[in-house]
Amino acid sequence: MKRLGRAEFDRLLNALTEVGYELIGPVMRDGAILYDSIAGVRDLPVGWTDAQEAGQYRIQRRDDQALFGYVVGPHSWKRFLFPPNQTVFSARRTDDGFVLETPPVDGVRRALIGVRACELEAIRIQDRVFLEGPYLDTAYQQRRAMLFVVAVNCGQAGGTCFCASMKTGPKAHGGYDLALTEVLDADEHYFTVDAGSPAGKEVLDRLDLPEASGAECDAAAAAVARAESQMGRSLDTDGLKPLLDRVLDGRHWEAVGQRCLSCANCTLVCPTCFCSTVEDITELDGGARRERRWDSCFDGEFSYVAGGSIRQSTASRYRQWLTHKLSSWHDQFGSSGCVGCGRCITWCPVGIDITQEAAALRVADAAEHDG
Ligand code: SF4
Ligand code: SF4
Known part of the structure; x- marks a missing residue:
């Protein structure tokens, strides 16, 4: 040292x-x-x-x-x-058609x-x-x-x-x-x-x-x-994954859904969230480009498929975000999707706290099983 x-x-x-x-x-x-x-x-x-x-x-x-x-x-x-934001590729007209160009990484x-x-x-x-x-x-x-x-x-x-x-x-x-x-x-x-x-x-x-x-x-x-x-907060991860897997329905999600604004702040500040969307942009000179930009599971359009959005309610979007972070991320990537940085708590305009929400789910689940 x-x-x-x-x-x-x-x-x-x-x-x-x-x-x-x-x-x-x-x-x-x-x-x-x-x-x-x-x-x-x-x-x-x-x-x-x-x-x-x-x-x-x-x-x-x-x-x-x-x-x-x-x-x-x-x-x-x-x-x-x-x-x-990053350009995936751009297209340029030529005399005999068009060419696609992939921009180099800045190096x-x-x-x-x-x-x-x-x-x-x-x-x-x-x-x-x-x-x-x-x-x-x-x-x-x-x-x-x-x-x-x-x-x-x-x-x-x-x-x-x-x-x-x-x-x-x-x-x-x-x-x-x-x-x-x-x-x-x-x-x-x-x-x-x-x-x-x-x-x-x-x-x-x-x-x-x-x-x-x-x-x-x-x-x-x-x-x-x-x-x-x-450190004033903690998240008890013991048994959390199976708990989240079984509380897919429930009043708790509706309660947090009533407070959540679906603003997407939590996903944009999160250092692990990785969702993106692509947008095709046409230029007046006949060129075009495909842009990739950050997206969020809190956006109503995010789960859009033919016929409409799968997650129409804010409660369902919050449930998707929290269960992905703390449960299905383990299935996909072998770890939690949360590192405990606290950004989503600080930058949530209504102060929704992932540690409190996980704890509340635990209490609700225990009450259901006791009852
Ligand atoms: S506390 Fe977890 S979920 Fe929240 S922003 Fe940090 S890593 Fe993401
Ligand atoms: S920052 Fe808060 S209000 Fe905004 S989407 Fe996330 S949980 Fe909902």
């Missing part, structure tokens, strides 16, 4: 730039912490944090100068691997700075969806192959996080090139740094950092343990 002083953080970012990566990291914009291009530490939300609760998000000043003193915002890293090597443990797990889940299923998404594959991941272990829990109960955080276990833990105490501000890949080791070697002391490693471990102990 190496030690990187706060004052040297730009050296790490510069080293990544020198080896050819575009840096993407947290930035403060539009009243939230989002992910976008950064040039150095000055672009990070230094000294800011986020206060989150169901249906609430606020950025606030911290009383220190932490670089990563917040958790996750409305963006997730999926927008860089699976962009919200940008990106270093993601500040990826949390839950987000690493979300990337692993999307890897299974896009790379390990029967159909390979070659654009995702190319973007993924060019990625360098700098993980940051969480030193504080957000108001809606529940990664500990999903066993996805707050400490990163693999899947990164470098993993940092930020330590701030009265006198010192530094990071412990661990390489998780040959590419990460190469960057660490360029920096020629000193070893972290035993006390510094202990302080980093204590910061992560503090985040875990702060």
Whole structure:
């Protein structure tokens, strides 16, 4: 384990730039912490944090100068691997017909700075969806192959996080090139740094950092343990899959359906949701293109087949979303579709909380069996 002083953080970012990566990291914009291009530490939300609760998000000043003193915002890293809009192909008229062209992937090597443990797990889940299923998404594959991941272990829990109960955080276990833990105490501000890949080791070697002391490693471990102990929510997954498989009907879905606005926020902020639709667009010059864009199972048109939409009620759409996340995702991909990041709770305008809904289903099911 190496030690990187706060004052040297730009050296790490510069080293990544020198080896050819575009840096993407947290930035403060539009009243939230989002992910976008950064040039150095000055672009990070230094000294800011986020206060989150169901249906609430606020950025606030911290009383220190932490670089990563917040958790996750409305963006997730999926927008860089699976962009919200992408052109699948375009068609152009020629004298003897038309030609189809597939746009190349941009070829940008990106270093993601500040990826949390839950987000690493979300990337692993999307890897299974896009790379390990029967159909390979070659654009995702190319973007993924060019990625360098700098993980940051969480030193504080957000108001809606529940990664500990999903066993996805707050400490990163693999899947990164470098993993940092930020330590701030009265006198010192530094990071412990661990390489998780040959590419990460190469960057660490360029920096020629000193070893972290035993006390510094202990302080980093204590910061992560503090985040875990702060976590106010949990999702009890024990026996949840069979429970969801048998409560396909029931008053509970109607009750949540009356609160849910079918706005799709939860699916758009979720780092694992992967549904998309395609749209054909014709141009005035006779050209055309097919666009692929994020879609949501909360959209009334999403389940449209000849004759109409299968899931016409909001209750049926919420049931589809929750049962897919926590039950049928296991059948499809061998894991839960939820990593416990809490985004869907924070960004739901009416504060619907997946942990509470799962708990309520458990109570309703127990009552039915007792009765
Ligand atoms: S379902 Fe909610 S808590 Fe789970 S990964 Fe998606 S946004 Fe995060
Ligand atoms: S659960 Fe909340 S965020 Fe999701 S569609 Fe319903 S109202 Fe929107």
